[in-house]
Amino acid sequence: MKSISLTQFLIEQQREGRINADLRLLIEVVARACKRISIAVGKGALGGVLGSAGTENVQGETQKKLDVLSNEILLEANAWGGHLAALASEEMDDPHPIPDRYPKGEYLLVFDPLDGSSNIDVNISVGTIFSVLRCPEGVKEPDEKAFLQPGTQQVAAGYAVYGSSTVLVLTLGDGVYQFTLDREQGNFPLTHAKMRIPEDTSEFAINMSNMRHWEPPMRRYIDELLAGKTGPRGRDFNMRWVASMVADVHRILTRGGIFIYPRDLKDPGKPGKLRLMYEANPMAFIVEQAGGAATTGRERILAIAPAQLHQRVPVFLGSKNEVERVTAYHLTPA
Ligand code: AHG
Ligand code: MN
Ligand code: MN
Ligand code: MN
Numbered sequence: 001m002k003s004i005s006l007t008q009f010l011i012e013q014q015r016e017g018r019i020n021a022d023l024r025l026l027i028e029v030v031a032r033a034c035k036r037i038s039i040a041v042g043k044g045a046l047g048g049v050l051g052s053a054g055t056e057n058v059q060g061e062t063q064k065k066l067d068v069l070s071n072e073i074l075l076e077a078n079a080w081g082g083h084l085a086a087l088a089s090e091e092m093d094d095p096h097p098i099p100d101r102y103p104k105g106e107y108l109l110v111f112d113p114l115d116g117s118s119n120i121d122v123n124i125s126v127g128t129i130f131s132v133l134r135c136p137e138g139v140k141e142p143d144e145k146a147f148l149q150p151g152t153q154q155v156a157a158g159y160a161v162y163g164s165s166t167v168l169v170l171t172l173g174d175g176v177y178q179f180t181l182d183r184e185q186g187n188f189p190l191t192h193a194k195m196r197i198p199e200d201t202s203e204f205a206i207n208m209s210n211m212r213h214w215e216p217p218m219r220r221y222i223d224e225l226l227a228g229k230t231g232p233r234g235r236d237f238n239m240r241w242v243a244s245m246v247a248d249v250h251r252i253l254t255r256g257g258i259f260i261y262p263r264d265l266k267d268p269g270k271p272g273k274l275r276l277m278y279e280a281n282p283m284a285f286i287v288e289q290a291g292g293a294a295t296t297g298r299e300r301i302l303a304i305a306p307a308q309l310h311q312r313v314p315v316f317l318g319s320k321n322e323v324e325r326v327t328a329y330h331l332t333p334a
Contacts, residue, residue: 006031006168006179006188018172019156022083022105026132027156030109031168031179031188033077034128034160037070037114038181041126041162050121058093058310059275066120067091070113070128084109085135086142088309090278095144095309104140107155108133108147110309112278115159116244125163127246131282132156144309147277151302157282159246167191169253171289176253197292198256201319203238205248206260213264217297217329245274249283249317253290258318260326262297272296272314276306280315293323297330 004012010024019027040049053063071091078084082103088095090112098104109132116126132155139146158170166181168188176195179188204225211219225237240257242248248259263272274280284294284301294301294317301313316323 003189003191006170006190009177009179009190013172018174022107023132023156023172025081026078026083026105026107026109027158027170029077029081029083030074030111030130030158031160033074034166034168035181035186035188036073036077037066037128038160038162038166040069040073041066041120044123057091059090061117063091064114064117064120066126067114067117074109074111074113074128078109081105083107085139086146087111088144088147088277089113090275090310095142095147097141106135108135108142110147110278112275115246115279116242119242119244124244125161125242125247126244127159127161127163127250129159129246129279129282130157131278131285147309148306150305151276151281151284154281154285154302157285159249159282159286161246161250163247163250167250169195169250169286171286173285173289176286176290178253195253195290197253197287197290197319199291199320201252201256201258201322202235203240203255203257204260204322205239205241205252205257205318206262207241207243208239210262210264210266213266214262215265215330217326217333218260218262220334221326221329245279245283249287252292252318253286256319258316258322258326261315263314270312272312274312274315276301276304276311276313277309280313283315284317287317291320292318293320293327294318295323295327297327 013019053065053068055063080102083105086095088110111130160168168179178192180191228236287294296314
């Protein structure tokens with residue numbers, strides 16, 4: 001069967017009135033940037049791109065060379081098309097304006113240029129996560145405030161995984177679509193339409209090394225899973241943890257599961273590790289569009305009114321019935 005390409009898919013979406021020409025261009029440009037990042041990641045040691053850049057980002061993480069390079073690729077690709085009002089990224093302290101020499105558009109793009117930094121040097125899947133918002137009406141020079149919109153306002157979200165194959169997963173608010181990079185042709189044929197996350201699962205993803213720091217409802221939930229057949233859940237659960245959110249979420253989108261990065265009490269001032277604007281929100285949008293659920297353990301991620309661009313949140317997402325169960329444990333502790 002001959003499948004349609006991302007370009008054709010987007011043109012059809014435009015014809016059906018779901019997106020305008022600028023949003024179509026934006027997605028095309030992001031896909032092209034992801035293709036370039038995929039090539040850089042794929043070269044590995046041969047490209048001289050492994051290892052640390054020797055700098056720190058605003059959250060105090062050491063930047064890898066590929067974090068910085070991926071950020072530059074996305075900036076450079078998106079600056080001149082006329083479709084954006086501004087960009088923001090994990091790797092930049094503040095929003096990045098569109099240079100004056102280029103026209104400005106109506107959209108804001110927020111991204112995690114390279115997710116899974118700890119896996120770059122060990123040849124394990126990494127990825128790019130992005131979210132698209134509308135620039136608030138009348139705002140000519142968008143600052144941080146322009147970006148602080150709840151995830152329900154996203155007009156598109158997606159991610160690329162640079163794994164054994166490179167895939168691009170996209171939602172425009174009408175289901176979730178997966179495209180696979182054809183490395184010979186250089187295009188992205190559609191490989192899965194209307195993806196669905198099964199409501200039930202026997203697989204969970206969490207960094208268990210933090211268990212001693214978890215809140216009681218979290219410990220209760222995982223203890224019950226670990227108890228297996230003879231425990232309250234009456235069946236065995238399996239565990240997977242890639243430590244690249246994109247890869248863990250992609251597995252869940254493909255075959256179900258629950259992904260958790262909870263708040264822990266190791267650092268009480270830090271509400272979880274993952275960032276709301278460019279990790280939690282785009283993934284929550286995708287997961288909900290595929291029939292799953294996404295919460296902080298207490299509230300729906302997409303409903304949060306952000307206070308800061310680099311704000312962190314606890315993340316529980318994936319198969320609906322498991323996310324609802326662990327959220328209920330937090331809301332009404334035993
Ligand atoms: P990033 O590389 O963009 O900073 O994100 C890393 C995140 C996420 O991808 C992953 O789920 C998590 O860090 C892994 O954390 P642990 O090292 O605690 O397992
Ligand atoms: Mn990082
Ligand atoms: Mn990340
Ligand atoms: Mn990152």
